[in-house]
Amino acid sequence: xxxFKNIKRTMLLLLLCSNTFxxxxxxxKALPKGVLYNKVLNNKTANPExxxxxxxxxxxxxxxxxxxxxxxxxxxxxxxxxRLIRYHVRFSGxxxxxxxxxxxxxxxxxxxxxxxxxxxxxxxxxxxxxFLDATHEYAVEIHRNYQQxxxxxxxxxxxxxxxxxxxxxxxxxVGAGSVGPGFFVGLQHDYYxxxxxxxxxxxxxxxxxxxxxxxxxxxxxxxxxxxPEGYFPTADFPKSWTQxxxxxxxxxxxASGRGGxxxxxxxxxxxxxxxxxxxxYVMVTIGTNGGNTEExxxxxxxxxxxxxxxxxxxxxxxxxxxxxxAVNDVIEKIRQKxxxxxxxxxxxxxxxxxxxxxxxxxxxxxxxxxxKIYHHPNVKGSHQMYSxxxxxxxxxxx
Numbered sequence: 001x002x003x004f005k006n007i008k009r010t011m012l013l014l015l016l017c018s019n020t021f022x023x024x025x026x027x028x029k030a031l032p033k034g035v036l037y038n039k040v041l042n043n044k045t046a047n048p049e050x051x052x053x054x055x056x057x058x059x060x061x062x063x064x065x066x067x068x069x070x071x072x073x074x075x076x077x078x079x080x081x082x083r084l085i086r087y088h089v090r091f092s093g094x095x096x097x098x099x100x101x102x103x104x105x106x107x108x109x110x111x112x113x114x115x116x117x118x119x120x121x122x123x124x125x126x127x128x129x130x131f132l133d134a135t136h137e138y139a140v141e142i143h144r145n146y147q148q149x150x151x152x153x154x155x156x157x158x159x160x161x162x163x164x165x166x167x168x169x170x171x172x173x174v175g176a177g178s179v180g181p182g183f184f185v186g187l188q189h190d191y192y193x194x195x196x197x198x199x200x201x202x203x204x205x206x207x208x209x210x211x212x213x214x215x216x217x218x219x220x221x222x223x224x225x226x227x228p229e230g231y232f233p234t235a236d237f238p239k240s241w242t243q244x245x246x247x248x249x250x251x252x253x254x255a256s257g258r259g260g261x262x263x264x265x266x267x268x269x270x271x272x273x274x275x276x277x278x279x280x281y282v283m284v285t286i287g288t289n290g291g292n293t294e295e296x297x298x299x300x301x302x303x304x305x306x307x308x309x310x311x312x313x314x315x316x317x318x319x320x321x322x323x324x325x326a327v328n329d330v331i332e333k334i335r336q337k338x339x340x341x342x343x344x345x346x347x348x349x350x351x352x353x354x355x356x357x358x359x360x361x362x363x364x365x366x367x368x369x370x371x372k373i374y375h376h377p378n379v380k381g382s383h384q385m386y387s388x389x390x391x392x393x394x395x396x397x398x
Contacts, residue, residue, distance in 0.1 A: 036083070036276050037076055037209040049075045062090075062205035071193040072204075073102055077269045078192070079258040080211050080277070081229065084143040085192050088156075088206035093134035095199035099142050099151070102193050106186030108142055108151040109197060117151055119166050121185055129153065131160045137205070144188045145212070146255075147229040147237055170231040172378065177365030180233050187230055189258060211277045217251030218396055219279035219309075221266050222286050224376065225317060227257030231364065231376050241382035245389060248397055251280075262291030267300055274307050281396050283312040285345065287327040288319065288375065297334040305338075312393055313342040317385065318350040318358035320374045325356060341393050348388040349381050 041047060043058040053070035056063060065072065074085075091097055091112045100107040100120075107120035112134055118126030136157045143150040143165075152163035168187065172179030192209070196202055220226055220242055228240035237243060246253040256273060258265060263286045274282065282304045286292065297313070304311040313335055315328040324346050335342050346355040349362045362381030363374035377385055389396070 034211050034214040034276060035208065036078065036080075036211060036272060037074070037207065039208075040206045041204055051075055059203075062088075062203045064201055064203050065194075065196045066201045068196050068198055071098075071100070071102070071195040074192045074207065074209075076192075076209070076272050077190055077265070078209065078272055079189070079227075079256045079269050080273055081144060081146045081227075081255045081257070082212040083188075084141050084210055084212065086206075086208045086210070087140045087194060087204050088137065089140050090137045090203045090205070091132075091134055092200040092202065095134070095202050096197040097140070097194065097202045098197040099140060099192075099194045101186065101188050102191040103189045105184075106142075106149050106188050108149075110138070110140060110151075110153060112199070117153055117162065117164055119149070119151060119164060119185065121166050121183070125164055125166045127162060127164045129162045131155055131158065131162070142188070142192075146243075147185075147232075147234060149185050149188060167234055168229055169234040170229070170237075172231065172233050172236075173364040173366050175367030177367045179364075182233070187227065187259075211254070211273070213252045213254055214277045216253055216277060216279040217249050218246070218253040218281045218283060219274065219277065220245070220253070220255040220257070221270060221282065221284045222257045223261045223289055224257065224259030225288060226255055226285050227259050228376070228382070230259050236379050239379045239382055241377055241385040244382060244386035245283075245396075248386075250397065254279075260289060262286065262289050263296050263300060264291055267296065267303070270300075270303065274304070274309065278307075279309050281312055282307075282309045283314060283343075283393075283396070285314040285316060285343075287316045287331065288324070290323075290327075292327055292330055294330060294333060297330065298337065301334060301338050301340065311338070311340050312396065313340055315342060315344045315346045315355075317345040317348070317363075317375075317377060317381070318355065319363075320358055320360075320372070322356065322358075328355070341395075343385070343389045343392045345385050345388060348384040349377060 041063045052072040053067045055067035056065045097110045115132045139154040141152040147168040150165040154161040166185035168185045169183040171182035232240045242255045301311045347353045351357045364376045364378045366373045
């Protein structure tokens with residue numbers, strides 16, 4: 001019964017993507033909410049958002065990829081933690097296709113000659129798939145659901161389906177601060193890519209990117225602090241601050257965090273996500289990596305308001321260098337300018353709730369060769385951050 005439900009869901013989503021393309025191309029209407037991108041590939045329409053190598057060419061029946069060890073990149077930046085990309089693909093009999101991110105943090109393979117699918121983890125996560133047949137066409141899906149990444153393949157002729165998944169297990173801290181060895185799967189960072197790992201060819205007929213939820217009560221944006229799935233141990237992940245908030249929201253919610261980013265990247269990806277999923281509240285926690293100015297924070301707030309959402313602009317948590325103080329002064333100016341609210345995460349993670357000196361017990365200890373830092377909230381810090389939202393922005397839970 002479970003397999004039948006998966007097949008039925010896959011086929012329905014494929015139909016939705018096909019219909020979306022017709023609506024978008026012929027009637028020039030916007031894509032339905034939840035469909036972030038959809039394109040049928042052929043030589044009749046231009047595809048400037050797909051960056052491909054010389055030797056690959058568009059045909060009547062899709063993009064034919066014959067250049068080995070080269071990647072085609074979809075130049076659309078996504079970070080939603082609940083999303084999938086689906087490819088309609090046909091493989092040559094000797095083809096090993098790779099579906100990955102431009103950062104290479106996740107690599108998923110379909111190996112036709114050896115009849116298997118696998119993820120490039122260490123050790124490799126793999127599964128035999130006896131129904132693979134080069135004369136058939138397939139839906140290849142790459143799913144992300146917070147710490148889990150999944151590869152699913154469905155035979156579009158027979159309906160047979162198979163999948164494998166891997167789950168990130170964060171180390172907590174780093175070096176001497178690690179609470180466990182962790183297991184790296186990848187969080188599908190930045191840009192989707194696909195290509196021919198080896199063999200003669202693969203042909204991609206359609207690409208569809210979808211969010212797994214729409215019409216949200218809350219959508220959270222930020223950097224690694226808003227992406228605890230990258231550093232939280234799996235056993236503790238439900239206790240991370242984003243998960244605590246989303247668990248207690250009345251309605252649907254989702255996160256879009258990306259480690260190492262600034263407001264520049266948030267401004268980029270929010271335009272590829274928010275208009276298609278829609279949210280009543282958009283909560284942003286950004287600035288730990290620098291880059292905030294009054295101008296770009298104003299641009300962000302105004303964009304969120306233009307999408308019909310209510311901005312919630314949080315203070316960033318305290319850290320070992322105290323850089324949060326100046327950053328939060330600018331954030332407070334913007335809150336006053338637009339009369340909006342935000343959570344004082346600096347208070348929740350500081351000594352005596354003063355917002356000045358980090359309380360090390362609220363953070364994972366990261367012991368690098370170049371320095372020792374306390375940047376990322378642990379279980380205690382997460383609980384205190386969640387509790388602070390109940391004080392500062394209780395309306396998001398109503």
